[in-house]
Amino acid sequence: MARLSHTSLWMFMVFLFSSYCTAKTVTYDFNVTWVTANPDGLKERKVIGVNNQWPLPVIEVNRGDQLVVNMHNGLGDKNASIHFHGMYQNGTNEMDGPVMVTQCPVPPGATFTYNFTVNQNGTYWYHCHADYCYPDGYRQALIVHDNKSYFADQYEEEFTVTVSDWYHELIEGIAPDFLSVYNPTGAEPIPQSFLFNDTLNSNLKVKPNTTYLIRLINIGAFVAQYFYIEGHNFTIVEVDGVYTEPTEAEILYIAIAQRYAILLTTKNTTDTNYPIVTIADSVLLDKIPSDLKLNQTNWLEYNAEAPHPQADITVEVASDLNPHDDMTLIPHDHMPLLPDPDYTITLTVNMENLDNGASYALLNNISYTPAKVPTIFSVLSSGSLATNSLVYGEFTHPLVLNHNDVVEVILNNNDGGSHPFHLHGHTFQLLDRAPSYGPTFYDYKDGSPVSYDAFNHTAFPQYPMRRDTFVLPPQGYFVIRFVADNPGVWMFHCHIDWHLSQGLGLLFIESPQQMQERLTIPQNHLDVCRVGGIPTEGNAAANSVDYLDLKGQNAQVGWLPAGFTSGGIVALVFSVVSAVMGVAFLVVYGLSDLKFKGKGGGVVEGSQGEGAGKEVGSTTVREAYRDNGDEVR
Structure with a gap:
């Protein structure tokens, strides 16, 4: 074994000492509460705030800091959690945040502590990872500053910009109509507006001839957004926490959960x-x-007194724009293409109607359904059976990975929509995608799905770009690769929140034996499970006696009988609607002319009797049958 020279040893000790001295503990105390807000000026509504304020605080740390967030759930009527999106959580899988995966839901009145070391840098965000939670406002930026980045001396100031879609109603009120027999096509609810730093018509105040670092994060729940600044180009220097070779661009496509950092040099003018x-x-x-x-138009403001013109948008539809293709970026560290995979996983996305008539999302015909025990606890309590995927149930779609395996994921899309897939605990190399961003991105949508062909594809990049959220094109595919070097239970899922609620995800059970050796669950986490009545040992069915007996596990909705199609369901639903409405109108019409004698021999008009046909005609039918949120008339 080679020995360190005295000089090298001294430098190493200085590095350790300096790192120890500069690292600090950054603590946030979050009381998660309901507040009211009106960010688009169109409707005031309840939102999820922190310490009775909204927007939420931006979390800011330096690389090497210890981040502690004490989260108290003061909502009163909703479970909560926090996922620190893009944080690797190496050695702290229990701090990752998705409920029933790495922790129990935090019930109202309980407090949960997240505590981990931030050993990375760049642009991230945090959000609730419980059912229908973060679109109600529970999301914000998380910035890891790095004064040693290769571009640290190239800018004077920095801005953080979030973009998001926004709904005027609570998600828990919209969700039942979405995942319903009355929405058999699975049409996603349409947001009412789009926000820029949780508001509209805002300014980034700049000085002339100055370079700024601008961090861009899509913290929305559904809709990707294009971004550009009229009259300016910029330089991409980071994607999802990974530094890039400086790359000039004009337009970005920022899907849900994606992040960019760009350098922008202002003009030498204030006019x-x-x-x-x-x-x-x-x-x-x-x-x-x-x-x-x-x-939306916001402004790069050189002069507060000068006019603030609206954007001059000449494209007919946004898909005519040609954003920079993230596949062409090169990581600044020039990490080479990983070797041939030890494990290749081929997955196919389908959107299907299941037995209850609602539309669900599936990967290889499995719609993700959480287990009865958070999967991390099943790993830690199952002993030698931890490497057996049966322990984790059929419908969590568990895939067990060996420690340090090179894993390749081929994801084919049979759906006509795009899907931004996020992998917890890792970034992954971008090997191939078809089609690419730009005018051809939606070319496959109206044709037949095109699957990846391992024997006929473009050459993989020598230095593939890495990121943690990557867009799967409509009816296209992508290929990614990563190393299973981070023991833990990690979700791989579409980050469109509606699609995750439909089941578009799975679990990687990575190095379960190493998890058992390295992970210790804090007592605070176990206490929260106890308060919520959720077991902390056992298999997916909460069986702690026979881990291979899955009787009683949570299961996805069953399959439709053979011969039923989405079109058939639509026809059936609206046939029923028409039939019910027809009967209702006949009843109302018939009763309107019906006359009968009362006890005193007088004539009583049927239509004047209390509720005579009125309830069926004007209330029940309207409330019972809806088409994508619109009342049937």
Whole structure:
């Protein structure tokens, strides 16, 4: 074994000492509560705030810091958690945040402590990872500063910019109509507006001839957005926490959960303010209401007294824009293409109607359904059976990975929509995708699905870009590769929150034996499970006696009988609607002329009797039958 020279040993000790001295503990105390807000000026509504404020605080740390977040659930009527999106959580899988995966839901009145070391840098965010939670406002930026980045001396100031879609109703109120027999096509609810730093018509105040670092994060639940600044190019220097070779660009496509950091040098003038343009990807929307504003203008403000012009948008639809292709970026560290995989996983996305008539999302015909025991606890309590995927149930779609395996994931899309897939605990190399961003991105949508052919594909990049969220094109595919060097239970899922609620995800059970050796669950986490009545040992069915007996496990909705199709369901639903409405109208019409004698021999008009046909005609039918949120009339 080679020995360190005295000089090298001294430098190593200095590095350790300096790192120890500069690292600190950063503590946030979050009381998660309901507050009211009106970010688009169109409707005041309840949102999830922190310490009675909204927007939420931006979490800011330096690399090497210990981050502690004490989260108290003060909502009163909803479970909660926090996922620190993009944090590797190496050695701290229990701090990752998705409920029933790495922790129990935090019930109202309980407190849960997240505590981990941040050994990475870049642009991230945090959000609730419980059912229908973060679109109600429980999301914000998380920034890891790095004064040693290769571009640290190239900018004077920095901005953090979030973009998001916004709903005027609580998600728990919208969700039942979405995942319902009355929405058999699975059409996603349409947001009412699109926000820029949780507001509209805002300014980034800049000085002339100055370089700024701008961090861009899509913290929305559904819709990707295009981003550009009129009259300015910029330089991409980071993607999802991975530094890139400096790359000039004009337009970015920022899907849900994706992040970019760009360097922007201002002009040597103060005469004009320039529109910062964000355009919602309207192709994702099944319909576009007439009052929905897809294009937003905010401003790069050189002079507060100068005019603030609206953006000059010449494209007919946003998909005509040509954003920079993230596949062409090169990581600054020049990490080479990983070797041939030890384990290749081929998955196919399908959207199907199941036995209850609602539309579900599936990977290889499995719609993700959480287990009765958080999967991390099944790993830790199953002993030598931890490497057996049966322990984790059929419907969590568990895939067990060996320690340090090179894993390749081939993801084919049989659906006509795009899906931004996120992998917890890792970044992954981007090997191939078809089609690419730009005018051809939606080319496959109206044709037949095109699957990846391992014997006929473009050459993989020498230095593939890495990121943690990557867009699967409509009816196309992508290929990614990573090393299973981070023991833990990690979700791989579409980050469109509606699609995750439909089941578009699975679990990687990575190095379960190493998990048993290295992980210790804090007592606080176990206490929260006890308060919520959730077991902390056993298999997916909560059986702690026979880990291979899955009787009683949570299961996905069953399959439709043979011969039923989405079109058939639509026809059936609206046939029933028509029939019920027809009967209702006949009843109302018939009773309106019905006359009968009362006890005193007088004539009573049937239509004047209390509720005579009125309830069926005007209330029950309207409330019972809906088409994508619109009342049947």
